[in-house]
Every structure is written in structure tokens, then in C-alpha cells.
Amino acid sequence: MSQHLMQTYARQPIAFTHGEGVWLYDENGDKYLDAVAGVAVTGLGHGHPVLARALCEQAGKLIHTSNLYRIPKQEELADRLCALSGLDRAFFCNSGAEANEAAIKLARLHGHNRGIDNPAIVVMEKSFHGRTMATLSATGNRKVQAGFEPLVGGFVRVPFGDAEAVAKLAEHHNNIVAVLVEPYQGEGGVQIPQADYLDRLRAICDGNEWLLMLDEVQTGIGRTGKWFAFQHSQSLPDVMTLAKGLGSGVPVGACLARGVAAEVFTPGKHGSTFGGNPFACTAALTTLAVMESDNLLGNASEIGAFIVDTLRRELGQVPGVKEVRGQGLIIGVELDRPCGDLVKMALAEKLLINVTADNVVRLIPPLVMNREEAALLTDKLAALIWAFLN
Ligand SMILES: *Cc1c(COP(=O)(O)O)cnc(C)c1O
Numbered sequence: 001m002s003q004h005l006m007q008t009y010a011r012q013p014i015a016f017t018h019g020e021g022v023w024l025y026d027e028n029g030d031k032y033l034d035a036v037a038g039v040a041v042t043g044l045g046h047g048h049p050v051l052a053r054a055l056c057e058q059a060g061k062l063i064h065t066s067n068l069y070r071i072p073k074q075e076e077l078a079d080r081l082c083a084l085s086g087l088d089r090a091f092f093c094n095s096g097a098e099a100n101e102a103a104i105k106l107a108r109l110h111g112h113n114r115g116i117d118n119p120a121i122v123v124m125e126k127s128f129h130g131r132t133m134a135t136l137s138a139t140g141n142r143k144v145q146a147g148f149e150p151l152v153g154g155f156v157r158v159p160f161g162d163a164e165a166v167a168k169l170a171e172h173h174n175n176i177v178a179v180l181v182e183p184y185q186g187e188g189g190v191q192i193p194q195a196d197y198l199d200r201l202r203a204i205c206d207g208n209e210w211l212l213m214l215d216e217v218q219t220g221i222g223r224t225g226k227w228f229a230f231q232h233s234q235s236l237p238d239v240m241t242l243a244k245g246l247g248s249g250v251p252v253g254a255c256l257a258r259g260v261a262a263e264v265f266t267p268g269k270h271g272s273t274f275g276g277n278p279f280a281c282t283a284a285l286t287t288l289a290v291m292e293s294d295n296l297l298g299n300a301s302e303i304g305a306f307i308v309d310t311l312r313r314e315l316g317q318v319p320g321v322k323e324v325r326g327q328g329l330i331i332g333v334e335l336d337r338p339c340g341d342l343v344k345m346a347l348a349e350k351l352l353i354n355v356t357a358d359n360v361v362r363l364i365p366p367l368v369m370n371r372e373e374a375a376l377l378t379d380k381l382a383a384l385i386w387a388f389l390n
Helices: 049-061 072-085 096-113 133-138 163-172 197-208 259-263 278-293 296-315 341-348 371-389
Strands: 016-020 023-026 031-034 089-093 120-124 155-158 176-181 211-215 239-242 253-257 321-327 330-335 354-356 360-363
Touching: 031 371, 049 278, 072 089, 072 253, 072 278, 089 096, 096 120, 096 133, 096 176, 096 211, 096 239, 096 253, 096 259, 155 163, 163 176, 163 197, 176 197, 197 211, 253 259, 278 296, 296 321, 296 330, 296 371, 330 371, 341 354, 341 371, 360 371
Parallel strands: 120 155, 120 176, 176 211, 211 239
Antiparallel strands: 016 023, 023 031, 089 253, 239 253, 321 330, 330 360, 354 360
């Protein structure tokens, strides 16, 4: 391994050369079933021919021109995302953290515009919003923050899933401008709140003139079986951030906003050199088009339900398994003990899985996974967890 990479990751000693659908091939030609999808990124699966062709064609024409000029593909992508979500305007960037930075800046500027000089944003315990200074400060995980103090101020934290705790804040704070929350927490261990959580947060935000800002970086773009996770509720957010699945691995993030929130940024207030370039927008537009033509939302719902049902049947009564939960193709198997070793055990069985929050096996496979592949995944995983616990 090269000695010239900064040691930010404890990587598995394996490299892939190519892929097809839910399969990845390593340097020895061995084939792995991928239930990670580049951390909820490659929804179309690997080596998708329609995406490959669109990207080759766009790369040959134009990759980048900057936001000093109009970018028709960016306008088309904004129109498409707004039509799918019901929001009004989009800002494009290159990652989830950047999308959340945009949302945080938008909320603060909105506060200042309303005469609130020290605006605060409500955030959740166990949340994950990224690794930049503002987003790691918003993140509810001390491991992400430790060593990087002083943190960015202006965040007020409450437990995830507790709408009452958010409502109570209004009694003691007059400087809150927004609530930033993941509809389902991904890095926090696939945490799924009560079905009415977002609707209750929406009502609290409406009652206090706060913006409801959803971090859908992981849950957006079909992961939960809807285009966006908020579409499982009755409510629209004021702001929504996207990244992971949006460009199928070509870096692209977005911060969408609605109503007054959509009018907060004016020229000079925010920007990005790369953000929304023709190449990245082609990746996103093609991703959305394939998802629609191939009914990947329906597939994510169906295959996700099959995986959860199967794992509940096989593991539900096994001592040491606390819960199997999921929505679409974001699925967690919570154990009663740390289970990071399962990643290596699975690798030996040619299966790629991820463990998050120490004791939750997280499955976030490509949205193209079929039933046969899902059955193989559940068979292998159930056997691995059984072996791990015994
Ligand atoms: C991954 C993730 C981020 C950070 O995205 P990056 O592209 O790594 O900056 C932010 N929020 C959520 C919910 C995520 O899952």
C-alpha cells in the first residue's frame, strides 16, 4: 500500500477493477455481491451502459464551464428535481457536506434577514451531516468532532425522533431559525422514527416560523422506495439536501428550497466553482431518467421488503439480534454487541456489507438488486450473523 496517502481510512485490503449491476470484481477476478453501493451512491449498479454512454458523450462535448455562464443541463436538472420534490429552486455543489453547508448558510442568512443576529439551528443526537467544520459541528457524534474544537456554534441539540423535545425549545429560545434533521438516520444506525415525526416537526416549524430542513443526502433519490424519504409523510420541507445517490458516483450535491427559503440567496452570497457542471448534471439527469424508466423506486420497495421479511424470519428469534428494520433499500440489523468484525467475515464470503454505529449491520445495496440476488444476500448474511453470535 502506498505510504503517500493520509491515514484517514482503515481500508479493507482489496481493490476492485470493474463491476456489473450488484457485482464487483477484484484484481484476482473474484466476484463480490455488493450491499454497500459505494455507501448508498451507486443506485443504478456498477457499469450501467446507459450512464456510461451518456457520460462518454458529455465528456467529449463539455465537462466544465463554471457558473459564470448559463449551464442548460444544470437548469434542466433543477427543473427535474423541483418537479419531483415540489420544491422551487436548487443550488448545486459537489458533496453532501457542501449541500448541508449551503443549507446552514441559508438558514443563518434567513435569520439575519429577519433581524435575528445570533441564529440557531436545531439538530439531533446521533445525526450525521458531514466532515466540514460547520457540518461536523451539526453532527451528533462526538467521535466526528473530537480534536477539531473550537466547533462552530449556533446549534441546539435534542434527541432524534422526539418531536416534543423540539417543541419545548420554542419556550426557551427566541433565536431558532431552522430544524435540520435526517428523515431516517443512516450513519446513526438506520434509525427510523415514528411515522408522524416529520409531520409533527412540520407543524412545530410552521407554528414558530422556523425552516424545516431535511438532510436527504443518504435517504434521497429512491433509497427508501420514494424519490425522497419525506414523501412517506404528508409534509414538504422548506429546504432539502441531496448528494450520495444523485450522480451515481460522479460527485454532485444539491440544496433545494421552497417559498421564502428559495429566495434567501442572492448573487455573491454563495457559490461553487465545480458545482452543477455539465458533466455532473448529465450524471444526475441520466440517473433520474434510468430510475424512472426501470421503475427502481418500485424495485427498492419490493426488494427492501423482501430482505427485511426474510431477515426477520431467519434472525428474529436469534439471541443477540435486537432488531431488523428498514425502509426500501436502507436496512439495519441491530445486534446487542459491537460487530465490526462482520465486515471482514463477510469479505471472506465475497459479500460487501457495512457496519455503522458500532452494532448495526447496514445494507444499502444498488437499487437494481433483483430477488435472486437479494435471496443470496439474506442467505449469506443470516449465516454470517449466526456464526458471529455463536
Ligand atoms: C454521507 C452523508 C453526508 C456527507 O456527505 P459527503 O458527500 O460525504 O460530504 C451528509 N449527510 C448524510 C445524512 C450522509 O449520509
